Each structure stands twice: as C-alpha cells, then as structure tokens.
Amino acid sequence: NAGVTQTPKFQVLKTGQSMTLQCAQDMNHNSMYWYRQDPGMGLRLIYYSASEGTTDKGEVPNGYNVSRLNKREFSLRLESAAPSQTSVYFCASSPWSPISGANVLTFGAGSRLTVL
Amino acid sequence: AQTVTQSQPEMSVQEAETVTLSCTYDTSESDYYLFWYKQPPSRQMILVIRQEAYKQQNATENRFSVNFQKAAKSFSLKISDSQLGDAAMYFCAYRARSGYALNFGKGTSLLVTP
Numbered sequence: 001n002a003g004v005t006q007t008p009k010f011q012v013l014k015t016g017q018s019m020t021l022q023c024a025q026d027m028n029h030n031s032m033y034w035y036r037q038d039p040g041m042g043l044r045l046i047y048y049s050a051s052e053g054t055t056d057k058g059e060v061p062n063g064y065n066v067s068r069l070n071k072r073e074f075s076l077r078l079e080s081a082a083p084s085q086t087s088v089y090f091c092a093s094s095p096w097s098p099i100s101g102a103n104v105l106t107f108g109a110g111s112r113l114t115v116l
Numbered sequence: 117a118q119t120v121t122q123s124q125p126e127m128s129v130q131e132a133e134t135v136t137l138s139c140t141y142d143t144s145e146s147d148y149y150l151f152w153y154k155q156p157p158s159r160q161m162i163l164v165i166r167q168e169a170y171k172q173q174n175a176t177e178n179r180f181s182v183n184f185q186k187a188a189k190s191f192s193l194k195i196s197d198s199q200l201g202d203a204a205m206y207f208c209a210y211r212a213r214s215g216y217a218l219n220f221g222k223g224t225s226l227l228v229t230p
Contacts, residue, residue: 035220042120045217045218104163107161109158
C-alpha cells in the first residue's frame with residue numbers, strides 16, 4: 001500500500017541548476033497534482049493533470065514544467081532553479097471523474113528543495 | 117477564483133478541552149466540497165473530514181465535527197476532547213464540483229498543552 005511516492009525527499013541545488021521531482025501512485029487514480037508549500041502561504045497548486053495525456057497550469061506555474069509520463073507517474077521539472085523556488089513540494093493524486101463524488105486527494109510525503 | 121481564508125494563524129487548547137478552527141471561503145458555485153486536512157510535524161497531509169455542500173447535515177468523524185453554514189460561506193472545525201496527537205497544522209480546502217484541484221487556506225497551527 002505505497003500510495004503516492006515522491007523522490008527525492010530532500011535536495012539542495014545551486015541557482016541555475018535543473019532537477020526533476022518524481023512522483024508515482026499505485027492507486028489507479030486518474031488525476032495528479034503538484035503543490036508547493038511555503039511558510040504562511042498554505043499549499044499552492046503548480047500544475048495538475050486531470051487524466052493521462054493532459055496537463056494544466058495551476059496558480060503558480062512559472063519556472064516549472066511537468067510531464068504525465070503514464071497513468072502512474074507525474075514529474076515536475078525545474079529547468080533553472082531560483083532561490084524563490086525553495087519550498088516543500090507535494091505530489092497528490094485523486095480518482096477524479098466528472099460524475100464521482102468528493103474525489104479526495106491522497107498526498108505524498110513531500111520533497112524539501114533548497115536553492116542556494 | 118475561489119479563495120479560502122483561515123483567520124487564525126495559531127490556536128492553543130488544553131488537553132481534553134474543545135477547540136474550534138475557523139474557515140471562510142468565497143465562491144459563486146452552488147455545488148462544491150469542503151475539506152479539513154491535518155499536517156503533523158511529519159509533514160504528511162492527512163484528511164480529517166469532508167463536507168458536501170448539498171448536504172445540510174454537518175459531517176462528523178469521531179472527535180472531529182464541522183459547522184457548515186452555506187449562506188455565510190463558513191466551514192469551521194470542532195475538535196472535542198483534544199489530545200496531544202492533535203497538535204498539527206490544519207488546512208481548510210475547497211473544490212468546486214466541476215473542478216479538479218483543491219484550493220487551500222493558509223493554515224492554522226494548533227498547539228495542545230497538557
């Protein structure tokens with residue numbers, strides 16, 4: 001019962017470096033999400049993928065790209081990291097469909113990223 | 117755009133007492149869902165309770181209950197018989213029925229004292 005798995009859990013980057021955060025879920029969920037959490041700001045949506053093959057911008061997409069590799073995996077890429085991207089990143093998934101109910105999000109454990 | 121407001125950055129409660137965390141939201145939708153998530157120091161996001169807007173009855177989950185006031189756009193969380201393990205950051209969240217993602221408030225840090 002792994003749920004949502006994120007890697008890495010911790011990463012330190014220098015300004016301008018690139019990296020990819022990986023996320024995989026084993027619950028056969030349709031939808032996947034990337035959020036960032038900053039002190040005093042709550043969780044803000046970066047990108048989401050409503051279903052395999054689609055991705056859409058959230059509230060704070062600048063500086064990020066995503067790939068929905070298949071139904072299980074949804075990666076987040078920082079092409080040129082900036083100190084403002086220092087944050088905790090959460091991946092989540094849900095069994096969203098147009099006719100279903102509350103579609104509760106299941107979250108990964110988070111990835112703490114520091115950009116120097 | 118929908119906004120979720122948690123006006124209490126920090127709250128404190130004594131063990132075994134009751135505490136209420138406030139949440140208001142702004143939306144033009146009539147059908148939506150509301151959630152409370154708990155984030156303990158482990159950082160894991162844990163669903164506490166959820167409410168469907170078309171249900172007038174307030175949701176309850178053991179010691180956790182909500183006071184859902186649709187007209188006032190208010191969704192408060194009541195924790196009864198508080199335990200040390202309830203200490204965490206609590207986030208209120210909203211999702212329109214037709215929407216995909218959750219919109220979160222900024223959170224309330226709950227401290228539980230012995």
